Amino acid sequence: MRELLEQYQLLLAPLIFVPFEQLFAARQQKIFRRGLSTDMAFLLLNGWLVFVGVTAIIALATLVNQSILPSAVKQAVSDLPYWAQAPIAIVIGDLGIYWTHRILHVVPAMWRIHAVHHAVEELDWLAAIHQHPLDVTFMKVGSLFPLFALGFSAEAIGTYLAIYYWQSWLAHANVRLGYGPLRHVLVSPEFHHWHHSSEQEARDKNYAGLFSFYDVLFGSLYLPEGQKPTAFGVDHPMPTRYLALLAYPFFAWASMLKRDDPSGTRRPVGAEAVPGTATPPAHQDG
Helix, strand or coil, rough: CCCHHHHHHCCHHHHHHHHHHHHHHHHCCCCCCCCCHHHHHHHHHHHHHHHHHHHHHHHHHHHHHHHHHCHHHHHHHHHHHHHHHHHHHHHHHHHHHHHHHHHHHHEEEEEEEEHHHHHCCCHHHHHHHHHHHHHHHHHHHHHHHHHHHHCCCHHHHHHHHHHHHHHHHHHCCCCCCCHHHHHHCCCHHHHHHHHEEEEHHHHCCCCCCCCCHHHCCCCCCCCCCCCCCCCCCCCCCEEHHHHHHHHHHHHHHHEEECCCCCCCCCCCCCCCCCCCCEEECCCCCC
């Protein structure tokens, strides 16, 4: 149910982020940009598909909590007050996001799912929604499964999710915002824009959702001072419509099996034959 409620919360986001992006734009970009209708489809329809996966994750995590987790661990977590549970849940949840996100990039078969998200070439707050349901579900395995399995309270988990969703929209937003001396501690729009950059040096970097110190710790940080990314997207053709994007990973996997080449690169030159796929235009700044 939490995933469905998120969709209603999203209806408030344009009231905040649209004027915010107009006032502090990092790049000149139209509100009604290319691909907006597809992103609206993701916004309105993805929640229903992700709900099924999240329900299964919570059910399995609850089973682990009740049948496998030692009683001493459950008691230790449940004895913590909300003010202690919430920050711990946030730290654990983002660690899970970091590693599942990294897997989506470095495992070729998983990249075919995550490429749907990176296909966005005009980055703004709504790009955060442009994700395949399998992508969203897999990342929630990393973030939600340990929290439910350890028995964190609904209030602590809800706090983590609320912060994560708003942070995700902010990180993708088309705004000039870095965090100065905290740039290596917290994820800013500047930090995450580099993650979406198609520039060679920035690829497969900056995986964290909330805490950039995870990328510092695990050696995946890319945050050059005095520079900004000039192009976004992937190097191979991608579909542009919602249903075609949903189908993309399945056609891509079939093509990988047909070629007997499961060791494809993150952004291969040339694309799998996917209905609705179009060659992207040349990248342009702004």
